[in-house]
Amino acid sequence: MTRPEVQSLSIGTVLFALAACLPFLSDAYLLSIGVTIAMYTVLATSWALFSGPTHYISLATAAFFGLGAYTTALGIEHLPYWLLLPIAGVLGAVLAALVGLATLRLSGVYFVIFTLGLAELVRQIITWGQNMSGTKGLYVLTAITEEHIYWQLTALAALVFLTGWLIARSRLGFAVRILGDDEEVARHVGIHTARVKVLLFMVPGAVAAITGAMLAPRYVYIEPAIAFTPMLSFQVVIMALLGGTGRLWGPIVGVIPFTFLWEAISGTFPNQTTLLLGLAFLAIVYLLPNGFTGLLEAARSRLKGAPA
Amino acid sequence: MTRPILKWTLAAAVAFAASSVMADTLKIGAVGPKTGPLAGGAVVTYWPNVQLWAHDVNARGGLKVGDKTYTIEIFEYDDQTNPAQTIAAVQRLATQDKADFILPPYSTGLNLAAAPIYDRYGYPQITSTATSDQVEKLSGQFPNLYITLGSASGIVNGLVDTMKGLRDAGTLGNTIAMVNVADAFGIELAEAARPAFKEAGFEIVYDTSYPLGTQDLSPVMKGAKDAKPSAFIAFSYPPDTFGLTEQAIIEDLDVDVFFTAVATAFPAYAGRFGAAAEGVMGIGGVNADDPAFQEYAARHKDVTGNAPDYWASAMVYSTFQIYEQAIEGAGTIDKAAVAEYIKSHDFDTVIGKIAWDEHNNNPAYWTVGQWQGGVFRGVASTGRDGAVKPIVKDGWK
CATH class of the missing domain: 3.40.50.2300 (Response regulator)
Incomplete structure (x- = not known):
């Protein structure tokens, strides 16, 4: 490992150790915002691992999240909770691989449409299953508290960052960078582009499913309308874009301010929340096309006097 | 349209005048969908009753608690039919707004998502739009959760x-x-x-x-x-x-x-x-034909401009009446005492008498x-x- 690598690893470790101390402040309100931030950090960072370099916009987060939530809801009566998290991860990765095999050979726009439909597809399958079996919502009654969920999410976030860091150092990461710059070139130098994309897409799939599995005890009651809310997919995209997908730490720079903005808007304007959030979306896309990281880097290069 | 608005303004003026004399306000939280898939139902059965109940209580001078009188002020939030937002809003009401009481959210899923927070802070949660076939399990986990709508x-x-x-x-x-x-x-x-x-x-x-x-x-x-x-x-x-x-x-x-x-x-x-x-x-x-329902329906139309429905509307308002009667009956705004009062009493509401079974469930419903x-x-x-x-x-x- 080179010196800067050791440096960034240790900085990362310290930051995560600090983040893990939040529950000791014993402010429940901060903790509940912390859970939201941790959740979106996990989702947006893993999303950007795939969508950042490949430029494929995935709207499938809700599908994987719902799959994970249902894994917990269906399994909690039969299996220990800790076993359900890896099971959810495997299911998410398998689903992502299937979707990837079917769609990642196609160009970007087909992929976007398919992922948007995927959440609805999975939701309809579960609804159909309910209609056949006659069961309604599922109860997840556990002793898991908000603190536990926060720690689990923080640990998962650390894992996502580590995965991203390792991918960036690996052959896979190198292949992805070339692929992101020019897919034609990548194919000509012998990179199996479809396999690379499928492998990479399995990461956000697995992570979102595990996140859903972790959040299910917080929701207590799981039904399709709750587990597969399409808003989740859009929020993840907007937060990642606000932060910027060019850097591993980019999405978190978007997640934190956006969560506070969201909280401020919902708290102050209960009757216009959705309207103002829509305006915020528009403002972000128009004013910050490269996200906060793009802004920071432009400022840095201007300081150095180099052409931006 | 002018008549209800005029009445509202008058009521608000009366309430304001009353509150400035007594200077005691009870903060009541309300969380429900104003947008999202369930907004259509909530706008018919939930939000008008929040408005009506606050109007009714304040119009009669407020809640008489011991020798004090409290007017009520509603803090309302849109949860966008999203359980994560319901949780966030109830949390915000409990810790930031320091609400004295929080009315129940809307629908089975959103009520149950918020139940752990009501439970943690000791807020009674008398639901009006949740149904469940698992009342025994739920009342074991959340002793302050009540179900009224039936199964x-x-x-x-x-x-x-x-x-x-x-x-x-x-x-x-x-x-x-x-x-x-x-x-x-x-x-x-x-x-x-x-x-x-x-x-x-x-x-x-x-x-x-x-x-x-x-x-x-x-x-x-x-x-x-x-x-x-x-x-x-x-x-x-x-x-x-x-x-x-x-x-x-x-x-x-x-x-x-x-x-x-x-x-x-x-x-x-x-x-x-x-x-x-x-x-x-x-x-x-x-x-x-019950005069209590007829009076309620007439007030509902007067104050909100629309008639109530013939099922859940009255149930929603009835659960708000339970809060009202329990706070006055307990003679304190202490949540634990009010929760205890709810558990151990029957209530006369616009749908008639509500008496709990051993699982905090209302067994008598239409x-x-x-x-x-x-x-x-x-x-x-x-x-x-x-x-x-x-x-x-x-x-x-």
Whole structure:
């Protein structure tokens, strides 16, 4: 490992150790915002691992999240909770691989449409299953508290960052960078582009499913309308874009301010929340096309006097 | 429109004047959908009652707690029909706004998502729009959670008994066409109904489901008509309740019992179908002749500009009355004392008396109602007074 690598690893470790101390402040309100931030950090960072370099916009987060939530809801009566998290991860990765095999050979726009439909597809399958079996919502009654969920999410976030860091150092990461710059070139130098994309897409799939599995005890009651809310997919995209997908730490720079903005808007304007959030979306896309990281880097290069 | 607004302004002025004299305000939180998939229902049954209740309490001078008087101030948040937002909003009310009490959220899912937070801070959560078949488990985990709306099996039993009565009187045949919307409550009701009808000796000659949001229900109705049933039963949601009725009129479905579920009790149902609604059965009902309900309905129309529905509206308002009576009865705004008072007392509300069973459940609720003479009257309940005799459906003219 080179010196800067050791440096960034240790900085990362310290930051995560600090983040893990939040529950000791014993402010429940901060903790509940912390859970939201941790959740979106996990989702947006893993999303950007795939969508950042490949430029494929995935709207499938809700599908994987719902799959994970249902894994917990269906399994909690039969299996220990800790076993359900890896099971959810495997299911998410398998689903992502299937979707990837079917769609990642196609160009970007087909992929976007398919992922948007995927959440609805999975939701309809579960609804159909309910209609056949006659069961309604599922109860997840556990002793898991908000603190536990926060720690689990923080640990998962650390894992996502580590995965991203390792991918960036690996052959896979190198292949992805070339692929992101020019897919034609990548194919000509012998990179199996479809396999690379499928492998990479399995990461956000697995992570979102595990996140859903972790959040299910917080929701207590799981039904399709709750587990597969399409808003989740859009929020993840907007937060990642606000932060910027060019850097591993980019999405978190978007997640934190956006969560506070969201909280401020919902708290102050209960009757216009959705309207103002829509305006915020528009403002972000128009004013910050490269996200906060793009802004920071432009400022840095201007300081150095180099052409931006 | 001017009259309600004028009244509102006056009431607000009175309330303001009163509060400036007493200077004591009770902060009451309210969290529910103003946007998202459930906003349509919440805007009819939930939010108008929040507004009405605050108006009613303040108009009579506020809550008398011991020797103090509190006017109430509502802090309301939109949860966008998203459980994560419900959790965030209830958390915000509990810790940032320091609400004295928080009214229950809207729907089963959103209520249960928020239940751990109500529980952690000791807020009583008297739900009005949640149904559950797991009350024992829930009351064990959340001792301050109350369920009032009833369960699918109760509603189905009410329907089966009503139809048995008509059959025994010789006015109804033995065959049933049954359809359901393939979503949560529709599925649960259909699942409970199949064995119950069979046990009662009815024959289900047509049984199908359709996805939530189906626009064209004509194939469903044509299929039902071809089976020549003597009763048509639909466990439906608001859009399809209207859609199925429309198709039944078009097809001139000739049945003795026509039942649709959620939204049959909406005033808009009779508004849309007029005389054709006569004899239609639906889920819910009220004792429409009870002066307490009539006064409530009149106030609802005066203050909010719209009439209440004949099922959940009154239930929502009744749970707010429980908070009101428990705070005054306990003589304190201490949450634990009020929670204790709720647990150990019965309450007189606009739907009548509410008394809890051992699982914090209200065992007496309306199950089936019927449009009779332009009013949706309760015909079956699990222990409410004032049920009227059901009639058979006599055509669509």
